Amino acid sequence: MTVNEARGPAIHVQGLEKSYKELRVLRGVDFAVARGSIFALLGSNGSGKTTVVKILSTLLKADAGTAGVNGFDVVTRAADVRESISLTGQFAAVDEILSGRENLVLVARLRHLKDPGAIADGLLERFSLTDAGARRVSTYSGGMRRRLDIAMSLIGDPPVIFLDEPTTGLDPQARLEVWQAVKELAGRGTTVLLTTQYLDEAEQLADRIAILHEGRIIVNGTLAELKQLLPPAKVEYVEKQPTLEDVFLTLVGDNGKTGKTGKTGKTGKTGRHGQDRNVGTDA
Template sequence: MTVHQAQGPAIRVQGLQKSYKELQVLRGVDFEVARGSIFALLGSNGAGKTTAVKILSTLLKADAGTASVHGFDVATQPADVRESISLTGQFAAVDEILSGRENLVLIARLRHLSDPGQIADDLLARFSLTDAGGRKVSTYSGGMRRRIDIAMSLVGNPPVIFLDEPTTGLDPQARIEVWQTVRELADRGTTVLLTTQYLDEAEQLADRIAILHQGRIIVNGTLAELKQLLPPAKVEYIEKQPTLEDVFLTLVGADGHKHTGDDRNVATNA
């Protein structure tokens, strides 16, 4: 099936709700993601980030609200949504017995694509893994393993990719490798929805950042817009701009159970 390019935002979420018995995980979530951009859903563990991604990738049904991906409704057009996306979870889903190239060829064959070998070679080159392509994935470093995992998710060129906490457990060098990979995805026109609990990751990568706290989006804007929510601190007459960490802790609270002021959505000037 061929998925045609849709108009409007790559992802649109309105009033999304999800509960597990008495536990309300999502309590009316709203956001949009522009095409070809990196959107970071930032929040602590248990904030509802993974639940939102599972709903958007058709792995879970929402209790209320609507969501569309690449112009297709996740509830009524799940097959079209699946053709338009790829999902990379928190841990690399690669076969360690196979080589990097064999993993890519396997995915290409499962997608019934022609010339899977060429597809694998192109992706290995794109992710600077050509020299390691013939080695078993079990010999890869953490960063290499994550990069081959993301490469596997790009087989078939999906226009939208979900990265659910992609750098969890990685060392600093491996994190930087993954960050560069994510930037290159957006540069090539892929829409990236990134969930993370790392403030520096959102600050480094995202065009827009939404903070998800206790099942709700409490702020949504560019990094510059979020920083404007707090006044700059003046120390010895030197103006210090607030960091994303300052914004996050002020809105969410250091203990993760409170924030002051009304929920806010920072609008763009687009």
């Protein structure tokens, strides 16, 4: 990779268009993703999110426009793009007959990497799956399967990873587990392109958010920048109440363990940070 390639954005898209007969799915999509960041492509079902990911991962050719990943053009240097990326689809691509560790070892061997056992053990520890490593994947929960799926996609240390609606169909606890895994990816320098239809997911994870609507990016910015598009909020007195996330985490705990609920009173411990919050009716 040249110096210019390393300094440029990890993903660059300009004027991307794609149609299926009379249906125009993409109508000139433009965006760029900085290296080591989480970029959320937010949109409803059918907005074209998966089509963008397929084009960027060389699985589909655009009708017009250009796209580059890790400094490589997706058309003229498709092989280099594929070596630079990993794609995790909407459903976990794991072998349920094998154990979690065996899944990881298999992928490491297919990539012709040295010491696949050590690679597997390292990823099991990184994604908090060591205790379940010897179990068949068929016994895993949805969140564990998704974490294993993401771990498998990281074998070979790809600089760019595409997560196409990674929490679809997961329960609340499993979604939180995946969110933590995604944050850790970016923390280690991996560039993440996340497609999602969940507003809270984009809000929790993304450094920048682009909204794809009717085949076009209608807004692109940080969460703070997007909030500035609306009129300033009015200051009103509102009694602070626990959020649903506070309630859920208090009851089940961060690691899925039953939390201490205690007796209901005017104050109680809620939330991930253990803050005292007023749960009574007094102001």
